[in-house]
Amino acid sequence: MATESFPLADATSDPLVGGGDTPPVEPGPGERKRLTKWQLYSRRFVRNRPAVAGIVIFVLLVAFALVGPLFAKYDHVELDFLALSDPPNPDHWFGTNNAGNDLYAMVVVGLQRSLLIAVVVATGTTILSAVIGTAAAYFGGRIERFALFVIHFLMVAPTFLLLAMMSNDSGGDWKVIALVLILVSWFFQARTIWTLSLSLREREYVHAARYMGVPGMRIVLRHLIPNIGSLLVINFTLGVVGAVMAETGLSFLGFGVKLPDVSLGSLIGIGASSMSSAPWMFYFPAAALTLLTVSMALVADGLRDALDPTSAAGGRA
């Protein structure tokens, strides 16, 4: 085919194909168009090899966290006094710590904990930032001024410190940590979304809905938020990375998840102190953490390329 002699073009930037005015072919323009939209995204995503590697790694990690406990020979709180600070061996695949905990079990549980916190936090921040950002832009006036005041205040406040204090008070409950993480990480995204929604607010379909008498909040939920969907997907994936990092950072410093509960961060924290005597204590959780964040970052990168928000110019993102 002649197509192959060309570098495949970015379809959304091609005025003849991606442009909103492309006349559909009769018959059955609908099926054809709608299919290509999703095919297009997946094709563009798949073209980004690192992103595909990222998604594979991420799926494997999730699978590991879910089915890993089935293979574990020990519980993560169980102490094996016969194997203190053992290096990896057939009985303890990842070795043990100085109290005799099985590191494999701990990594699996820690990964579960870290993933759970990350997903909860990313979901929470995405929803919160989307609603606040778009509502502020749509309603304008006092609501907008108040929302922006809060956002700008949080931007200059030392939130990580607040986070550390609050989570320390809670005694390391992961639910409290997740909640606090949401509260201190939604505002940067909200501000980006606010800026983007300012232009969305002036779109004719938003005017049209207003002139139909559709209530304001419904316009925000039905017209504004779906149209920044691609940004939200990307924010979500990056949010997972950010939340994992923040949670690990906290736990590493000792303000996060506390024993007997473990997370990747607390494991790394403990492992770092015994780097020279028992390096496996550090390397296994650190590897899990690196794989998790790198894979999500790659996926986010691929998604951003595939759903480039500028393609919304043609009417669809």
Place this chain on the structure above:
Amino acid sequence: MTTPVLSVRDLTVSFPSEAGRVDAVRGVSFDVAPGRTLGIVGESGSGKSVTSLAVMGLLDENARIGGSVTFDGEELLGKSDTQMSKIRGNGLAMIFQDPLTSLTPVFTVGDQIVEALTIHNSRMSRRAAWDRAVELLKLVGIPRPQERVRSFPHEFSGGMRQRVVIAIAMANNPKLIIADEPTTALDVTIQAQILDLIGTAQRETGAAVMMITHDMGVVANIADDVIVMYAGRAIEQAGVDTLFADTRMPYSIGLLGAIPRVDKAEKQPLVPIKGSPPLLVDLPDACPFAARCPIAVDACLAAEPQLLAVEGAVDHRAACIRAEEIRAGLIDGEPVYPIPEIPTSSLEQLPREDRKPTLEVENLTKTFPLTKGAFRKRKIGEVRAVKGVSFDIREGETMAIVGESGSGKTTTLLQIMDFAPQADGDIRIVGTSVTDIKGGRAERQLRRDVQIVFQDPVGSLDPRMTVFDVIAEPLRTVATPTAEIGPRVDELMDLVGLDPAHSDRFPAAFSGGQRQRIGIARALATNPRLVVLDEPVSALDVSVQAGVINLLDELKVRLGLSYLFVAHDLSVVRHIADRVAVMYLGGFVEHGDVDAVFDDPQHPYTRALLSAIPIPDPVKERTREHIVLTGDLPSPTDEISGCPFVTRCPLYQTLDPEQQIRCESEVPLLTGRPGVHVNACHYR
């Protein structure tokens, strides 16, 4: 015959895309002789712009170009970008569509003209270049060129910027000027100035002009030869008179039939071309127009017709196997396109006074404050966007507001849609005054009666909602029972000529005209009494535009609707409206029945507006008197004590000094026959 400046042979351009190879231009050949103007017309996606970009060597790197382009004896295809840079702007100049973006905002216009001059002529001294820049600005009619040469682009209006662009194009005495829709973004009065100016530029430099446009009127006005393009090919090629008088290819006939004419009073339905152009991917070897052609026969699908000379004509060629049978738009004595029937309304028998008003606007005023200062906003003046406008619309009537951009017509419309309370006037919709509206429930109740259709068919539909949801939205807003929504949406889609089975698709799957129909269906969902139409057809191609106009006409009659129609295109207004108001700088200057206003325009501004519209008839166009207005719209922030039109008025120039004083000091009121035809001029 003189040797052509530009000779294009069998030009092909294709782009890669996710859907396959797009053949945007498929074998186009033409010559442009020095001093002649070639008009290339076609709808969006016909390949006309791609052709011009291919000639200029400005296509993306991923485009594949074949054939040959010879400019001044030199083959252009295959030249590197550096080699092309020496030719572009020197022998070959280009005028782009959007004057707002084709000048760099951070340099003065003088700098930009000087750059164009010195880059191709390094021996030219800076001083000489500046002098030439001033001379060029003077030539293109910029007042006070000595001072203005140091101004930045944002200090010029759109029309003035286009003049600067033309000055840059003329800078190096090019042999060929390519103008890609140079007037599409401009108002009609400015368009007339710019077309005049391109003619001047052509005479000054002796250049050939290649004019790309979608407007048959512009072609009739300026071109010597015409190429009609469709689906990447030239389908008819002839001298301008021949093409308009003896059109052979059905598509060209359709294009001409689909345009509303400002010079025709009788209400004949427009003739739309059904369907939409084919996607240029994997085209079969058949006439690409066959699916839309009313006289297609089986042989049309056998092979793609070649562009062949029409019998008995030297330079008239058409790509239609039935070209010989077609004479002046008729085939076997019948028109090629059957004229659609539009029902007439029983309301029309009723005299206007006896019909109920659906919208009454009294003394509508809107001012925007101008503020300055970063911290504390100080009010330093105000923009008077609308100044005391009054009118009413009766049942079954279409009222049009026409005016140039900045005249306040859209603001008027948005004020009505916002239900903005008036300090010194009132807006009444079907008898309900907007000042009486308290609370969301009452507002929603009133919104059922008034709905809006927007200009942009792409932007007015939420791309994330299916067509069903789009049309159902107003129904859900007024709490229609869910069981009734489905049948009502089907009914509406049927009403606007769409297949209800397609309601689960997204707007992106529809073409521009179909999307506008969806917008109309949405507006009709709540059975409104008044539909506000904000330039509903100006973003559509002419062949599609005709279908939408006919639909609006038909719906008005069938549903007894009233329309408030805002447009800048007077031909469309003449076709669709019953009454018309001409707006200038926030106020009406003429208002009355559409035939009275168009046949006997009184106000000098209306006269100028009407004469500025190019008529798609080269003979008429040449003999017609054009009133070309000088200058631009004054700023709406200025305090004007007299008639706002004084600065541009041709009549004012002919008055004696005492009469002139009256124009300058006294605001003219709308006088004449109230309700039939009034105008705001002291001396008309």
